[in-house]
Amino acid sequence: MHPHLKEVLFTEKEIESRVKALAHEISTDYAGKNPLIVGILKGSIMFTVDLLKALSIDAQVDFMDVSSYGNGLSTSGEVRILKDLDTKAQGRDILICEDIIDSGNTLLYVKNLLAHRGANSVKIISLLDKPAGRKVKINGDYIGFEVPDEFVVGYGIDYAERYRQLPYIGIFNTDFLIKD
Numbered sequence: 001m002h003p004h005l006k007e008v009l010f011t012e013k014e015i016e017s018r019v020k021a022l023a024h025e026i027s028t029d030y031a032g033k034n035p036l037i038v039g040i041l042k043g044s045i046m047f048t049v050d051l052l053k054a055l056s057i058d059a060q061v062d063f064m065d066v067s068s069y070g071n072g073l074s075t076s077g078e079v080r081i082l083k084d085l086d087t088k089a090q091g092r093d094i095l096i097c098e099d100i101i102d103s104g105n106t107l108l109y110v111k112n113l114l115a116h117r118g119a120n121s122v123k124i125i126s127l128l129d130k131p132a133g134r135k136v137k138i139n140g141d142y143i144g145f146e147v148p149d150e151f152v153v154g155y156g157i158d159y160a161e162r163y164r165q166l167p168y169i170g171i172f173n174t175d176f177l178i179k180d
């Protein structure tokens, strides 16, 4: 375990098997469709790639970069688009692929935006759900794991751009907070 973590929540093996089960569910539910998987950068990079590899249906992928956390532990509440989709949302079955739903601000914003652009359907898949963090009413359609009210890192998820490379997910030890 990385020395800046308090605890490992999900091992590489546990993540791998949960992602495969989610991919199986998606492949069944979207059979005969060609969903557009929209990965939200950067936290969802590993999850989006692993999910895509495990799908048994045709799908397309695109990315949006939206950010609201900066380098801190709490959301600014203001969601900014840093990179928009290259693909038209109009008429598509969109599956937004996230690493974590915490306050819900990011997903509420992205879901409304894509629905406004005339998508045929917009659903949410998130590897992690932190219900205790919720500030707005939004839920995922597919969830990998529930997490406690702690700041988690690893498998794409960062604190101040660190720990994304870890193949497992754990609780960040706030003794290692960067103070300025």
Ligand SMILES: O=P(O)(O)OC[C@H]1O[C@H](OP(=O)(O)OP(=O)(O)O)[C@H](O)[C@@H]1O
Residues within 6 Å of the ligand: 040, 041, 042, 043, 044, 066, 067, 068, 069, 070, 075, 098, 099, 100, 101, 102, 103, 104, 105, 106, 107, 158
């Ligand atoms: O439900 P919320 O409170 O909105 O939090 C969830 C979002 O926050 C994180 O992204 P962040 O803004 O840190 O960007 P990053 O993915 O590039 O780290 C995370 O990856 C989610 O996208």
Ligand code: HPA
Residues within 6 Å of the ligand: 069, 100, 102, 103, 150, 151, 152, 153, 157, 158, 159
């Ligand atoms: O628990 C978290 N960890 C990292 N980034 C986050 N963005 C929202 N919640 C979290």
Ligand SMILES: [Mg+2]
Residues within 6 Å of the ligand: 043, 069, 158, 159
């Ligand atoms: Mg972040």
